[in-house]
Amino acid sequence: MSLNVNQIFQSISGEVGGFPQGTWTTFIRLQGCNLRCSWCDAQEAQKQGEGYSVPITKVLDYCETHHVLITGGEPLLQASGVSQLVERLILAGKEVQIETNGSYSLPNSHFVASIPMSRKPIHWVIDHKCLSSDMSEQMPSPWELAREIAFLHKYGDEAYIKWVVNTETDLHFALPSIRKLMCEVRIENEELLPKLRGKLLISPVDAHEQPEKVMRVVEHIRQQDPELLDYVVFSVQLHKILKLL
Numbered sequence: 001m002s003l004n005v006n007q008i009f010q011s012i013s014g015e016v017g018g019f020p021q022g023t024w025t026t027f028i029r030l031q032g033c034n035l036r037c038s039w040c041d042a043q044e045a046q047k048q049g050e051g052y053s054v055p056i057t058k059v060l061d062y063c064e065t066h067h068v069l070i071t072g073g074e075p076l077l078q079a080s081g082v083s084q085l086v087e088r089l090i091l092a093g094k095e096v097q098i099e100t101n102g103s104y105s106l107p108n109s110h111f112v113a114s115i116p117m118s119r120k121p122i123h124w125v126i127d128h129k130c131l132s133s134d135m136s137e138q139m140p141s142p143w144e145l146a147r148e149i150a151f152l153h154k155y156g157d158e159a160y161i162k163w164v165v166n167t168e169t170d171l172h173f174a175l176p177s178i179r180k181l182m183c184e185v186r187i188e189n190e191e192l193l194p195k196l197r198g199k200l201l202i203s204p205v206d207a208h209e210q211p212e213k214v215m216r217v218v219e220h221i222r223q224q225d226p227e228l229l230d231y232v233v234f235s236v237q238l239h240k241i242l243k244l245l
Contacts, residue, residue, distance in 0.1 A: 002053045003081045006031040006045040006073060008062045013069060014239025016201050017160050018097045018123020021238050025067040028059060030082070033074040035101050037133040039166055039205050045073040056085050063089060071099040076108055083110040090119050097123040103138045106148045107155055122157045125201075128177060130163055130170035142177065146184035153192060159199065162235065166205040171220060174202065178228060200232045208240040 031051025163174040204213040
C-alpha cells in the first residue's frame with residue numbers, strides 16, 4: 001500500500017503537543033485536505049491528486065528518528081494507509097503523533113480495527129477551528145468532542161485540542177468553546193477532567209512575529225475566566241522563530 005505524500009523531512013517539533021517543543025522529529029506531511037482554512041501555512045499540501053505516491057515500506061525507511069509526526073494536509077483522508085503505517089511504527093518502538101484538522105470523528109475505525117490497545121499511545125493533536133478560519137462550521141459540537149476524547153483515552157491514546165486564534169473574535173469564540181468542552185468532559189467522565197490540564201492549546205497566528213499577541217490572550221483570560229489558565233498551554237511556532245520552515 002502507498003500513501004500520497006507531500007514531503008518527508010527531519011526537524012525539531014515546533015508546536016506544543018505530545019512531543020515537547022524542540023524534539024528532533026521525522027515529519028511526514030501527507031497530501032490532500034478537505035478543508036481550506038484562511039490562515040493555512042501548508043497550502044501546498046491542500047490539493048488532492050498532487051504529491052508523490054510512496055509505498056509504506058519506503059516511508060518507514062525515512063523514519064530514522066524515535067519521534068514521528070504525521071501531518072498534512074489531512075492524514076485521515078488516507079486513514080487506512082496511515083493506520084497501517086502507525087501500526088508498523090509502533091511495532092518498531094517509535095513515538096507517534098498525528099495532527100488532524102478536527103473534521104473527522106475519532107477514534108477512526110481503521111485505527112480501532114488494526115492497532116491493538118496494548119501498545120504505546122498515539123498522540124492526537126486535534127484542531128478546533130475558530131471563526132476566522134472560515135471552517136468552524138465543519139467542527140463537532142463540544143459534546144461530540146468530549147466523546148472523542150473519552151474514546152481516545154479508552155484506547156490508551158492522548159488527545160490535545162488546539163484553537164488557532166487570529167482575531168479578537170476568534171478569542172471570544174475559543175474561550176466559551178473550551179469551557180463548554182470542559183463541562184461536557186465532566187459530564188462524560190469526571191475522571192478525565194484533570195487529564196485535560198496542559199492539553200488545551202491556544203495558538204495565536206503569527207505570534208512568532210507578534211509575541212505581544214500571547215500576552216494579550218493571557219490577560220484576556222485572566223480577566224474573563226482565570227481558572228482556564230490552569231488548563232491551557234500557549235503554543236508559539238518555535239520552528240518559525242528559528243526560521244527552520
